Amino acid sequence: MSAAQRIDGKAEAARVLDSLRDDVERLREQGCAPCLAVVLVGDDPASDVYVRNKVLRARETGIESVEHRLPANTSEDTLLTLIAALNADPAVHGILVQMPLPAGLDEHAVIDAIAPAKDVDGFHPANVGQLVLGDATLAPCTPNGCLHLLRQVAGDLSGKHAVVVGRSNIVGKPMAALLLQANCSVTVVHSRSTNAAALCRQADIVVAAVGRPRLLDAGWIKPGAIVIDVGINRIEIDGQPKLVGDVDFDSVAPVAGAITPVPGGVGPMTIAFLMKNTIAAAVRQQAMRDAIAA
Numbered sequence: 098m099s100a101a102q103r104i105d106g107k108a109e110a111a112r113v114l115d116s117l118r119d120d121v122e123r124l125r126e127q128g129c130a131p132c133l134a135v136v137l138v139g140d141d142p143a144s145d146v147y148v149r150n151k152v153l154r155a156r157e158t159g160i161e162s163v164e165h166r167l168p169a170n171t172s173e174d175t176l177l178t179l180i181a182a183l184n185a186d187p188a189v190h191g192i193l194v195q196m197p198l199p200a201g202l203d204e205h206a207v208i209d210a211i212a213p214a215k216d217v218d219g220f221h222p223a224n225v226g227q228l229v230l231g232d233a234t235l236a237p238c239t240p241n242g243c244l245h246l247l248r249q250v251a252g253d254l255s256g257k258h259a260v261v262v263g264r265s266n267i268v269g270k271p272m273a274a275l276l277l278q279a280n281c282s283v284t285v286v287h288s289r290s291t292n293a294a295a296l297c298r299q300a301d302i303v304v305a306a307v308g309r310p311r312l313l314d315a316g317w318i319k320p321g322a323i324v325i326d327v328g329i330n331r332i333e334i335d336g337q338p339k340l341v342g343d344v345d346f347d348s349v350a351p352v353a354g355a356i357t358p359v360p361g362g363v364g365p366m367t368i369a370f371l372m373k374n375t376i377a378a379a380v381r382q383q384a385m386r387d388a389i390a391a
């Protein structure tokens with residue numbers, strides 16, 4: 098049986114969302130109704146579920162949401178024109194374009210087109226730069242949610258050795274930047290690393306963002322380490338569809354000190370931090386408007 102503390106991301110996300118409702122209320126009293134625009138291009142079923150969940154959580158938190166669903170054959174010009182309109186709309190505070198985009202659309206061009214102040218995913222180069230400088234206002238939601246869980250479990254992270262498995266722009270790299278900012282010693286391993294498991298075994302904290310079902314087993318984990326599993330992999334077991342992480346939970350749980358499950362770990366935190374970013378964006382835009390009006 099599992100010896101590790103099971104980190105309940107669902108419960109923690111609910112607490113974060115609860116605290117945000119008060120912030121939304123305060124903003125509304127000041128005449129600002131925070132609003133998130135969600136853009137979905139194409140009909141990828143997983144993206145559809147993510148978008149529906151985001152819109153639902155926004156409504157539950159008191160955040161307005163507008164959905165823009167475009168067909169898979171949408172041209173880049175059409176998409177960029179929509180983003181320009183959302184950038185210019187003072188009633189919209191956050192813009193999220195659900196990734197991945199259908200083939201033929203340039204994700205970089207789309208991300209670059211979003212006004213940095215409304216980039217609630219934190220993917221725009223200006224926000225990535227702020228993050229690396231240690232001064233992020235809009236940090237990417239998944240790694241920020243992971244950091245929150247780590248702080249809940251371990252408190253001050255100073256001096257801990259963290260290994261991040263994966264170096265994507267949306268999870269691995271920003272995770273490493275946030276852990277560095279939290280005073281961890283950070284190692285990043287990736288597909289070209291020759292000794293990934295051995296490096297992981299040295300870690301007090303392991304964050305797995307690989308996209309390989311159950312890649313990390315007990316042999317990768319130091320006894321007592323905190324393990325955050327970002328992976329969402331859809332596989333079939335005995336003919337049944339199943340969602341599993343990048344960590345082999347059953348193998349790692351007896352060794353780790355604490356571990357996030359999949360589902361119910363990082364996923365709900367990502368959405369909670371998207372709402373947090375939307376409110377942060379609304380607060381800043383409102384403050385800027387107040388300053389101009391004064």
Ligand code: NDP
Pocket residue numbers: 239262263264265266267268269286287288289290293306307308309312327328329330363364367
């Ligand atoms: P990417 O495919 O963009 O990146 C995967 C990374 O893993 C790459 O850096 C790759 O290395 C590295 N990698 C691949 N194989 C190995 C290996 N054998 N050993 C070590 N490193 C390896 O994935 P994402 O970062 O976008 O997503 C990772 C996982 O997280 C996915 O399962 C995704 O679904 C999930 N996810 C979950 C979210 C949530 O809210 N819970 C949000 C976002 C993602 P290289 O760079 O060398 O190719």
